[in-house]
Amino acid sequence: MRTRSWRGLRSPFGLALFAFVYIAGTIAASAQTPFVPYYNKNRIKYDHFNWRIYTTDHFEIYYYPEIEQHLERVTSYAESAYQQVSAQLKHDLAFKVPLVLYKTESEFQQQNIDPGELPEGVLAFAEPYRDRMVLPIDEPSDALYRLITHELTHIFEFDIIPRTLLRRGLPLWVDEGLSDYMTGYWNSFDLMTVRDAAIADIIPSMSDFQGVQFADGRLPYNLGHAAFEFIESKWGPEGLRQFLFALRKAVIGGGESAYEEAFKLKPEEFDEQFDKYLKDRFKPFRDKERPQDYGKDLAPKREKTPYVTVVSIEPSPSGDLMAVAAGNRKDQELDIILLSTKDGKVIRNLTGGFNAGFGFEYISQPGGFRGNAVPWMSWSPVGDRIAYFARKEKQKTLVLENVLTKKIEKRIDMKTVDMPESPDFSPDGKSIAFAALRSAIADIFVIDVTTGEIKNITNDSFGDYAPTWAPDGKSIVYIKRVSGNDKLYRYEIATNKSTQLTFGTHDDGAAQFLDADTLVFPSTAIDPSQPITPEVAKNGNIYNIWTLNLKNGELRQYTDALGGNVSPVPLKDETKQQRIAFVTYYKGEYGIHTLPQQKEPIHTVASADFGSPGPNIDFTPPLSHTLVKQNERSKGKFEKLFLEGRPPVNVGVTSGGDLFGGTQVTFTDVLGDQQFNLFAESVSQYRSLSLSYLNLSRRFQYALQGFSQTQFYYGAYQGLLYQSDIFLSRDQALATQTLRGGSAFGIYPVNRYSRFELGAGLYNFNQKYNDDNLQAFAEQYQIATYGQPLFVSGTIMPLSAAYTRETTVFREYGPLSGETMRLGYEYAPPLGGFLSRQTVDLDARKYIRLATNGVLAFRFRGFKSWGDSPGYLYYGGNSEMRGYQYLEFLGQKAFFTDAELRFPLIEAALTPIGVIGGLRAVAFANLGAAGFNGQSYQVASRSPTIVPILTGFVEDQNSLQGFSPVTEARAVSGLRLVDGRASYGLGLETFALGFPIHFDWSWRTLLNKNWEDYKYAFNALQDGESSGSRWLRRPKFSVWIGYDF
Structure with a gap:
């Protein structure tokens, strides 16, 4: 299962279809009792899908006509991923993998394959009983290819270690770690958690590490990814395969541990060597900046408040308050709270209590792995309202809430777009720019707050995210996913044209205007004039705070963090001197820190040093596939019935x-x-x-x-x-x-x-x-x-x-x-x-x-x-x-x-x-x-x-x-x-x-x-x-x- 984060499962769908019996479950094999006197909420099939099947050498792909324009591309990704995983594991599947495609996450949420309720953070899943892969195709091309590779690896794992035969528990890090490892890619946030765990000395014993024991629910995935890289570095690809088959023998038939059989090591010896490997690997980063180097942490205190994590921040126009998207331990929900920018005191919770009381299910988070590299909310120019997106039924709704009365003044249901995120008020407060999907492609849209009219302003084939209005309201800066990286672009309202602002093979996060000519944004860039070893470059990929002068193209780096610094925003203090506030990460926790804008930069670089405008190249998979019409057919209503789980x-x-x-x-x-x-x-x-x-x-x-x-x-x-x-x-x-x-x-x-x-x-x-x-x-x-x-x-x-x-x-x-x-x-x-x-x-x-x-x-x-x-x-x-x-x-x-x-x-x-x-x-x-x-x-x-x-x-x-x-x-x-x-x-x-x-x-x-x-x-x-x-x-x-x- 591929996730962004875990927010806690909601209650499962359960309709009493039988008035005369209690039905305790469907495929779940856990302990159950018939005395479950609940009616439960509805899982609604908002759309009717006319399912078709396309057969390839290794897949049976289930799709519907609205996906057909993407079918050839997705099929190429799937067959390429199969060749990659099969070659690396030296294993072939004796069956065609059922691959069920949905156009967007909102349609993916309507699936009936998993009987439980899927949290919004679940991007896709593979199930072990009938070896089905289920996923939406709304990610950028390179991210979608990695998502397919991740889930396909699970299918190989299920075939190598059948789940119906398990006598012992299989650690979560093995399944998820191998799947991430097979993608051959480190997301900046994932690498950040492993680097942080190594330097902070909070690496668990992998031999008995079973589940989520950290605030960051993806840490088991990430440590597992690193563990398989360690195995390959020490024992080679063959050692990795030997470990999988030794693990199969250990959890199915008993006998000696997989570590002893594959590596001739006791489990605790494996843990010691892995711990040393990680500390040596990230040793060059030990002297980088920690959050305390930036001064006081303004984030709510975990021991004194219910807010255990902060993920995104947005200052009020006056600068005395800050809206924060925070995880609420008590309610097990995301809330938007107001903090004092002076001392970090929690002023109020704008969404306190359970979200159902506000007329929506939950506050929406950005899609994919963008996380807090993009904004979550926006203040109105006069500072009386805040805008954010929330899940309501199939669609999401744009919520405009009064920060003084906590009254929701307006809801606009986003019925013509999917997965809207990152709202941003225009300087006159009449419009809001945001990112959303149409036909499974992300673009930048603008909505008229009064009429609700929505206009697509970028309308291209690349993924566009995180819009930010310029102070004069004449342009919008946003992120575009091109050539495998996130880059900043500027869209001119008058000319309807976009211009690339940043270049290079690194990722840039959402930008904010410090003034009319200066942007502040997070970036994984490294000064190209500084010598750096390939290993440090590989293990870095760290988000730091940068600025860009739009007049002369000068880039300035202001932090050099150990973990990562994201979500930078301009912040005024009592003297009206601007500071830069941002979210930090260290020892598994997020914090909020500030820097004076007048701080001397660590590096100053010309934008041209990273590159210059060139053709935007979309991701191309290793293998290309041409559709064969004879392999398409309509799905029969009762085609391929099978036993659903144990x-x-x-x-x-x-x-x-x-x-x-x-x-x-x-x-x-x-x-x-x-x-x-x-x-x-x-x-x-x-x-x-x-x-x-x-x-x-x-x-x-x-x-x-x-x-x-x-x-x-x-x-x-x-x-x-x-x-x-x-x-x-x-x-x-x-x-x-x-x-x-x-x-x-x-x-x-x-x-x-x-x-x-x-x-x-x-x-x-x-x-x-x-x-x-x-x-x-x-x-x-x-x-x-x-x-x-x-x-x-x-x-x-x-x-x-x-x-x-x-x-x-x-x-x-x-x-x-x-x-x-x-x-x-x-x-x-x-x-x-x-x-x-x-x-x-x-x-x-x-x-x-x-x-x-x-x-x-x-x-x-x-x-x-x-x-x-x-x-x-x-x-x-x-x-x-x-x-x-x-x-x-x-x-x-x-x-x-x-x-x-x-x-x-x-x-x-x-x-x-x-x-x-x-x-x-x-x-x-x-x-x-x-x-x-x-x-x-x-x-x-x-x-x-x-x-x-x-x-x-x-x-x-x-x-x-x-x-x-x-x-x-x-x-x-x-x-x-x-x-x-x-x-x-x-x-x-x-x-x-x-x-x-x-x-x-x-x-x-x-x-x-x-x-x-x-x-x-x-x-x-x-x-x-x-x-x-x-x-x-x-x-x-x-x-x-x-x-x-």
Whole structure:
């Protein structure tokens, strides 16, 4: 997987396509439980793609007509990359690689191959089960070639080390490091992190380096890249190949370590030699400038604020404030904050709280690997508003926010361009220049803030980025990717012509005007008059601060950094003397520092010393490919169905001790749009089976399914479902409902958070007690009392509609903030001999965040069914009504409500079995009631009454049981729950081996002791308790596996 950075995965897409079962997952092989009571957000297919297939010697390329103009070029890249990787690894694939292409990242985000939500920083991915490569083609030509090489290397890795056979974990640095190594290219930012780690002495032990342990999520990739360069430098290309095959043997079959087999070194000896290699390699850079050489760090303090990293800065016109794009550790989002340029104090967070509250999903970051070499935001000329881009649905939106009121004054949806970035206000504030894609090519655009009209001003075949208006508004300076490097150009508004400003084989970042004639910008340039060894040149590539005089072409270098200095901006102080502020990098952290503009330059160079204008040469791959029309064809709807990953193992335990087990087998087409699922589960001894077809190829998604399902519940309702003189235990009143039939289900997502659902079905069902004698007695009693049995059997044809809304923000432990609501209606018409009924079902939740990880959670579930054969809601136990038996409540009209305070006690714990998830506590209170149509249904009462309290039994030959109860009258007054039930208590939750395990201590109550004595006198007598109240209020301890609501 190729990424820019990791910002934390959002909650995955999960629509409840099956109303009768819980589906725990698709291809994920991690620990799962069926009790996942979330509806989740929508992944929307905004576009319909008319897929075609083009076959080459080594690829099956999936594309759609909008990509056809790029197909020959991309095919050349793919075949060239195959020859390169195959030759270097001396390995060939025995299959054609499925290569799925998307035109842009916004279309790539709509893919159905990976069931999870892709963060914006994921540029492409390769999956190990069917060896598919999936990527957008919107990068510049040379970057796209490297991206294809990176992902193709993963496919070779999956073939050499099959993931289905792994017995041990494969370090992330091996997969990603080799893929980066095979590109033969170091991005400036990637090389910066390795150079910094070597000089700062923070190199981890690679032999046990498993994951992301640094603020920079790409460091495992980069250290892996360096590790493979080390291996090649010491043992040659053959040593690298030997290491891969030794690694294959180690992680699949066991035996000695790959280091010992390939290099005759113990793992710790490899680590020592690699550590020395890096320190020797970057030794020439030890004496270069560190951030402290520039004075005070204005970045927020990590130990005192939630802001752990800064990536881009933009000063206000007055210079007293600075807008900063910062990573928020608390919210796990990017925010835009205001800092004082005097002391670095955080003035306010302009996007505080979760971004959904601002009407967008997240603040957008620039594409590719441009990172903070280009701007992220812009101030209006009068300093009252700030402009930035944010993700909203498929498109991004231009946000204009008032910095004083934090009010978003205007949103402009960018519907005619893709991936806009780097906005810049014009000097008059009427227009904003920005970079964006059309037809997968980046150009510079200008938008009229008032009318929303967008104009493409560069409109060429090269990648154009990071526009900056000149102070007079007559020209725009921007970056163009030409001949494999980023160069500065100037576009004249009047003449519609562009002129190249900088030259050379280095990269230049976005420029800002210090004055009408001077630009400041980051550059990896090195004074061409200074002697430098090839190794230093190779290992440098460092962004430093430079200026360019537009009148005479003079270039000046002001810093000579160890790490890198980017995002330079002009900054005025109290004396109106300009400084240059910029972002620094050292010891894995970004900072903000300044330099006086009057500082003496380190080097002064003429622009012509780096070169002169010449032809702009686009990247050319080693091999060229000519399209063969006979190799093109339309993709068949069900072409090449295959097993989608390893079937998951689903496990759960109810609070009643019932064990759940299940799995799902999924067959899909190459694109994941057409799915066939076989789902099997068992709860206690009751089994369910379903076979379904899902079509996910369009915005409107639908499913067809056939199923057989048996559910159990408890019908221990004395005097309601059977005679009042029959005394049964809960297990004796076990009942089941068996359904067999089929249904159709459709979903139309309105937006990211809301959707409409429609369904229709035809199935036969049978409800009864497991005990045949009890069933006979109960049916006789129900017919005599109600005129019909309450447990019915027959055939029904339900039609359903529902509206679902989900804005919840999730963390690894469950919901943190937001709200959820699902309102459903079902109507089964009385056609022919079919049973009929109507049902309304409402489920609403609200989550209020407390501090960082505390949650105040509320839930209300209401249910009402009526007609000839009403349905039932059965609930209880787990997180629905803690303290009561699992599925204890049964009714045709029912509700329950939960209130919980959840908070962390321990974030993580080291145990003899390894590190387990954090320990969280919960304080809870529950209230619910269930009843039957035509019967009295009173949740609570304050009216005084006289009740008979059971005190014992006497023999009675006329009674079915052989005895009759003895009672005494007692007055009851005050508030009491009549048909309602309540509980409260405390609990603990932890994650062990991937499962959420709960330990609850509950106390039940009817809020009135005398009333409890009346209601539970028989239970007290059975258990030898002195009163019904004492029996009911005894603490109950329960353990269950499942997620909180």
